[in-house]
Amino acid sequence: MNELAITVIGRDRPGIVADVAEVLARLGANLTDSTMTRLRGHFAMTLICVGPTSAAVEDALGPLTADGQLLATVREVRPDGEVASAGERYVMSVHGADRMGIVAAMTRAVTEAGGNVTDLSTRLAGTLYVVVAEVDLPAGASDALTGRLAQVAADLGVEVALRPADPDLL
Structure with missing residues (x-):
């Protein structure tokens, strides 16, 4: 097969x-x-x-x-099988006025923290732009990333939240 x-x-x-x-x-x-x-x-x-x-x-x-x-x-595709996460699962949500570069800047911060974006969706409703992303982070990286995301969000004029993903939900 x-x-x-x-x-x-x-x-x-x-x-x-x-x-x-x-x-x-x-x-x-x-x-x-x-x-x-x-x-x-x-x-x-x-x-x-x-x-x-x-x-x-x-x-x-x-x-x-x-x-x-x-x-x-x-x-x-090569059947690699299910790859176990090497770290902790989080949900990052971003919302604010629509502008260029929100997804690029926020996901770059995740990547620079050693994280991996595993799912991402965006929606534009009028002038409000919303991003919801599931990310895998190395153990212990969430505190530093939270600070970095806050800096990036301030530069973009948006709000950001990073919270642990509920392991009981898909």
Whole structure:
């Protein structure tokens, strides 16, 4: 069996998730990880599955992309398995007036502290910009990072919070 990374993007419409999932199920592909969202009327889905060859999946997804409204890519990936976090999980939330560079500056501070961003979403609601990110930090790094994030946030004119992630929630 092959491990595949599949992306599907395009103008949102009802049924895309069901259509893709049905194609994969008919092929005997087991969906192991996935995420999907709507971004200002556009659909974006990324998933990992174990199943047939990438060519077989591309062919099977062909009818869904034939009208040009959706784009699907399929790529074989190396099955590395689940990588355990080397540190502690936190949630970083940022909100404030929209301006260029918020995501870049805040994630750079996390990286410089030895952290890794494992999930990130942003939303613009009027002039309010919101970032929510899950980050893995080295043990004991949160105090120093909290101070650094406060400095970066002050420079950007936004608010930031860093709190431990609840291990009982996905």
